[in-house]
Amino acid sequence: MTSLALEPASVAEATRIFLRLVRPRPLADPYPQYRRLRGLAPLHTVRLPGLGTAWTAVSHASVTRLLRHRAFGPLSQIHLDGLSPGWRRHPFTSCLYQAMAFQHGSAHRASRGLVNADFGGRAVLSHRAMITGLVEELLDALERGDDEVDLMESLALPFGVLAISRVLGVPDARALELAPLLRFAGAVFEPLATAAQRAVQHESGGRVLDLLGGLLADRRREPRDDLLSRLARHPFPGDPREAERAALGTAAMLLIAGADSPASLVGLGTRLLLEHPDQADLLRATPSLASSAAEELLRHDPPVQLVVRTAHEDTELAGVPVPRGGVVFGLLASANRDPEAVSSPDRFDITRPPVPALAFGAGPHYCLGAPLARLQAEVLFPGLLRRFPALRAAGPPVYRSPGTMLRSPDRLPVSLR
Ligand code: HEM
Numbered sequence: 001m002t003s004l005a006l007e008p009a010s011v012a013e014a015t016r017i018f019l020r021l022v023r024p025r026p027l028a029d030p031y032p033q034y035r036r037l038r039g040l041a042p043l044h045t046v047r048l049p050g051l052g053t054a055w056t057a058v059s060h061a062s063v064t065r066l067l068r069h070r071a072f073g074p075l076s077q078i079h080l081d082g083l084s085p086g087w088r089r090h091p092f093t094s095c096l097y098q099a100m101a102f103q104h105g106s107a108h109r110a111s112r113g114l115v116n117a118d119f120g121g122r123a124v125l126s127h128r129a130m131i132t133g134l135v136e137e138l139l140d141a142l143e144r145g146d147d148e149v150d151l152m153e154s155l156a157l158p159f160g161v162l163a164i165s166r167v168l169g170v171p172d173a174r175a176l177e178l179a180p181l182l183r184f185a186g187a188v189f190e191p192l193a194t195a196a197q198r199a200v201q202h203e204s205g206g207r208v209l210d211l212l213g214g215l216l217a218d219r220r221r222e223p224r225d226d227l228l229s230r231l232a233r234h235p236f237p238g239d240p241r242e243a244e245r246a247a248l249g250t251a252a253m254l255l256i257a258g259a260d261s262p263a264s265l266v267g268l269g270t271r272l273l274l275e276h277p278d279q280a281d282l283l284r285a286t287p288s289l290a291s292s293a294a295e296e297l298l299r300h301d302p303p304v305q306l307v308v309r310t311a312h313e314d315t316e317l318a319g320v321p322v323p324r325g326g327v328v329f330g331l332l333a334s335a336n337r338d339p340e341a342v343s344s345p346d347r348f349d350i351t352r353p354p355v356p357a358l359a360f361g362a363g364p365h366y367c368l369g370a371p372l373a374r375l376q377a378e379v380l381f382p383g384l385l386r387r388f389p390a391l392r393a394a395g396p397p398v399y400r401s402p403g404t405m406l407r408s409p410d411r412l413p414v415s416l417r
Helices: 008-022 031-040 060-068 077-083 091-096 105-119 121-125 128-144 151-168 172-189 195-221 227-233 240-275 277-285 287-300 370-387
Strands: 043-048 052-057 148-150 307-311 315-317 320-322 327-330 409-411 413-415
Touching: 008 031, 008 043, 052 060, 060 307, 060 315, 060 327, 091 172, 091 195, 091 240, 105 121, 105 227, 105 240, 121 370, 128 151, 128 370, 148 151, 151 172, 151 227, 151 240, 151 370, 151 409, 172 195, 172 240, 195 227, 195 240, 227 240, 240 277, 240 287, 240 370, 240 409, 277 287, 277 370, 287 370
Parallel strands: 052 327
Antiparallel strands: 043 052, 148 413, 307 327, 315 320
């Protein structure tokens, strides 16, 4: 691969392709565009409306370095002022933009340290029976219902929200009320959402905070043996308002990040399996492939397509200088299809030996919930395929907008029998 990143013609070309990828109307198949970007260079300079010059890392090596190198970290509050004007006035963004995913250095380590053990391998093993029971409950409900359903509404969304809610200690009825709000509130992670999408996000996020605030207050009065009670009683630093904002921000971040991507994975993964009936048959017949199938589903079409970072000092990436404050998009979905890291990357193969895929990111912000998400996928997909052997598509999926960062079907019509 040659580095053309500094040539103006390639800046224009890369900008055009990147804008096509991040426009509000999502592409059903963005992968040819990622391939074109990788074919041009491992890293591109792009010019984005409202942001000016920025960079996009598209090769596996450049995205890995972006995520792991200590010169790069989450966007600063000044960037957020530009991308999400007025965020400090809105209760939801003022909580979320100060929580884990947006923190750096020691503040970030403290936030993760508070909940790391709750999402580590051993804790997650203790959730296996809960996840298996939840999958059975939801499949039973599907079996009692119509032949044709929207799988997002009838399986993916309830599965995503109920699983993380049971881990946190949010009651099921509350979780189901929260489900649609969490989907809209998730735009808080989208760096390039439109003003209209931000407005819906503020409104839905505000209602999520009201509900969570009520639950935290309940747990302060009557603690239970759950994570929510621990967050409610944790002595967060700062004055009482700041401490309450930190408790709410942590709970909301876990709930949104923990509900959204697993639901998206159910939709994207089911669509992939329906498009590859030989692979679906193989998984149905060979439950021991559950774990490698989950990895391959995540690699091939990851729910989190890109992440965003800023340079905290003057630095370089793939030989291109990036000044302090420069914004770099790391295209995880492109990295996962880089032939320099994965052989025959466009082939969907659930027997593939382990590859260094980046579906959960890498470095200090590596997904906190990765062990839980893997367990969810390992239980759900074989269960769904075995329960409904004739499962098939009943129409094209409708993709979520904005899907810049968080890719998912909004609707996935399927026929169950
Ligand atoms: C299929 C499911 C999932 C996928 C694909 C996914 C993907 C990711 C990715 C790529 C990141 C890194 C973002 C970055 O570097 O900027 C991340 C971070 C995070 N994820 Fe997940 N995730 C999933 C499920 C979960 C679950 C179940 C939880 C449960 C709590 C969770 C909680 C988080 C949190 C809190 C962060 C921020 C970590 C930090 O900033 O240190 N995720 N996730």
